[in-house]
Amino acid sequence: EAGVVQSPRYKIIEKKQPVAFWCNPISGHNTLYWYLQNLGQGPELLIRYENEEAVDDSQLPKDRFSAERLKGVDSTLKIQPAELGDSAVYLCASSLEGGGSYNEQFFGPGTRLTVL
């Protein structure tokens, strides 16, 4: 079974430029998460989808960040414009069922973003 796929693995951009990350969850996983992880810290949730619905986006900085999961499968996270402080690893995770709290999350390899 293929795991969570993310691309690109690494991205270096200059500040004020746009950037987009893509995630394809494990087949059949209804719940998709986007996290931001800074060095030495745990993952911080940006947005959680149940199928195509964003059920928790309270931590997403909506002035510059946007996300979509149009068909309830793969997802894109965008930053426009990027700031120096956005440099981090962006993790995508998926879990089997929606709405419940008992499901483990499977993480993709992450995208390491560097903003210069």
Place this chain on the structure above:
Amino acid sequence: QKEVEQNSGPLSVPEGAIASLNCTYSDRGSQSFFWYRQYSGKSPELIMFIYSNGDKEDGRFTAQLNKASQYVSLLIRDSQPSDSATYLCAVNTNAGKSTFGDGTTLTVKP
């Protein structure tokens, strides 16, 4: 105060010893508790989960949960150098909200 707190570490133990990792949480509505291991430069992977008060054992790993004290721990017996990693505690509410601690870095010295 963070919603999920872990000992910042680093924690260093000799090979073969027991490593004890601790986690406290603030949301009494929390329903399920997960321990993830994260090697340097890699993404988190699940080690164990626990839902009910008490102990849950899986090989060399034991998770302990005390909901009254809002405390969950992970014990690693017969620690091996390959256990050297950062251990993340994650807490889920019944609404599916998942919150991670900042992790405890464990080093097992040969």
